Amino acid sequence: xxxxxxxxPGVVGLALAAxxxxxxxxxxxxxxxxxxxxxxxxxxxxxxxxxSGRLDEAQxxxxxxxxxxxxxxxxxxxxxxxxxxxxxxxxxxxxxxxAAALSRARSELRRATELSPGLGxxxxxxxxxxxxxxxxxxxxxxxxxxxxxxxxxxLDVVRELALFYTRTGERPKADLLLRQARADHPSAADxxxxxxxxxxxxxxxxxxxAEGRLAEAAPFYERAAASARDPRLRASAQRMLAQIQEELPxxxxxxxxxxxxxxxxxxxxxxxxxxxxxxxxVPQDSIDADQARRLVTALEGRRQAKHG
Numbered sequence: 001x002x003x004x005x006x007x008x009p010g011v012v013g014l015a016l017a018a019x020x021x022x023x024x025x026x027x028x029x030x031x032x033x034x035x036x037x038x039x040x041x042x043x044x045x046x047x048x049x050x051x052s053g054r055l056d057e058a059q060x061x062x063x064x065x066x067x068x069x070x071x072x073x074x075x076x077x078x079x080x081x082x083x084x085x086x087x088x089x090x091x092x093x094x095x096x097x098x099a100a101a102l103s104r105a106r107s108e109l110r111r112a113t114e115l116s117p118g119l120g121x122x123x124x125x126x127x128x129x130x131x132x133x134x135x136x137x138x139x140x141x142x143x144x145x146x147x148x149x150x151x152x153x154x155l156d157v158v159r160e161l162a163l164f165y166t167r168t169g170e171r172p173k174a175d176l177l178l179r180q181a182r183a184d185h186p187s188a189a190d191x192x193x194x195x196x197x198x199x200x201x202x203x204x205x206x207x208x209x210a211e212g213r214l215a216e217a218a219p220f221y222e223r224a225a226a227s228a229r230d231p232r233l234r235a236s237a238q239r240m241l242a243q244i245q246e247e248l249p250x251x252x253x254x255x256x257x258x259x260x261x262x263x264x265x266x267x268x269x270x271x272x273x274x275x276x277x278x279x280x281x282v283p284q285d286s287i288d289a290d291q292a293r294r295l296v297t298a299l300e301g302r303r304q305a306k307h308g
Contacts, residue, residue, distance in 0.1 A: 039069035043078055055086050066108075073116025080108030081125050105129045113143070123147035124157060127164075132211075135168040153184060155193045163207065166200040166220075174200055202228060202237055214244045214251065253279065253288045261295070269303050 046061035062079040069075050083105035091098025106129045112122040124147045130140035144161045151157050158181045165174035181194050205220035221244065224237035256279050264272035276296045280289060 035068045036072065039065040039072060039075055042068065043075060046078060046082070050082060050085075055082055055089070058082050059086065071115060073112040073114070073119055073122065076108045076115065077112035077119060077122040077125065080105045080112055080122070080129070083108060084125060084129050102129065102132070113146075117146075118150060120147050120150035120154070120157075123150065124160070127160065131164070136164060140164065141168065155181065155185070155190065158194070159203075162200055163204055166204045167207070171200070199224075199228065199230070199233060202233055205237070205240065209240070214248055218244050218248075250285060250288065253284055253292075257288075257292060257295075264299055269299050269306075273299050273303070 042061045042065040046058040046065065049055075049061060050058035059079070059082045062075065062082050065072075065075040066079050083101050087098055087101045087105065090101035106126070109122055109126040109129055112119060113126055116122060123143045127140045127143035127147065130137055130143065141161075141164050144157065144164055147157050148154075148161050158177060162174040162177050165171065165177065178194060178200075182191060185191055185194065201220045202224040205217040205224060208214075208217035208220065218241060221237045221241040225234055225241055228234045228237060256275065260272040260275040260279070263275065273296055276292050276299075280292050280296070284292070
């Protein structure tokens with residue numbers, strides 16, 4: 001007979017059983033007293049949950065840690081980092097939920113850098129949380145520059161800052177940063193981790209592709225295809241550029257087609273027909289063009305039925 005296996009309570013369950021989640025927090029909780037010790041305990045449990053991939057349970061514990069020690073920047077950092085890691089999960093629920101999670105991550109990470117300006121990891125995470133537009137906002141660059149001042153020998157920070165400079169059109173600053181890094185890291189192992197200057201354009205393009213920004217990635221691939229020293233890198237950039245040039249017209253068609261459908265759904269049939277005919281005036285893929293023509297025919301039929 002199979003034995004009934006009882007599920008062991010998770011770390012959050014144990015914390016709740018201990019009464020941690022129900023502990024009242026006074027308005028003037030001391031950052032260095034009992035409540036700070038409890039906050040560190042909650043944060044330690046949160047790290048265990050986060051390390052096991054249970055980000056939702058880690059978030060609960062980090063929220064408690066911040067509540068217990070609101071003046072401790074490291075607690076805000078852990079909570080902000082957790083929200084940042086959970087943004088994709090929230091975004092799958094809805095765009096609003098994803099935007100709210102990203103906003104909370106930024107808020108917590110800004111608070112972390114205010115309370116603990118020497119915490120380099122918080123500045124790095126804040127930069128990541130801010131780099132969701134092209135070009136990235138100046139605040140993202142300022143955060144990376146601050147992280148680099150705190151961690152000048154961290155090659156991951158060097159690479160991210162060089163990529164930021166490349167994406168914002170400040171390539172000379174990126175090249176200077178990499179030259180300084182090579183001078184500071186004489187070992188072959190360290191130098192192997194430093195991107196070659198002519199690979200920055202390719203790396204920036206790859207980052208944009210991952211974000212779904214094909215049009216913005218194209219100029220970086222063009223520069224990589226023209227200037228990269230590594231022939232394999234040049235060939236790869238040329239292939240990616242060809243794929244983008246093939247895909248972009250379809251993206252533009254889909255956006256215009258969807259906009260016309262939305263306009264028709266709002267009752268502006270004449271405007272939708274006008275937009276579709278303008279779309280068909282430009283050479284399109286045969287399948288896309290047929291789809292647009294069918295919609296024009298259907299909308300014209302609807303308009304005639306309404307006025308006939």
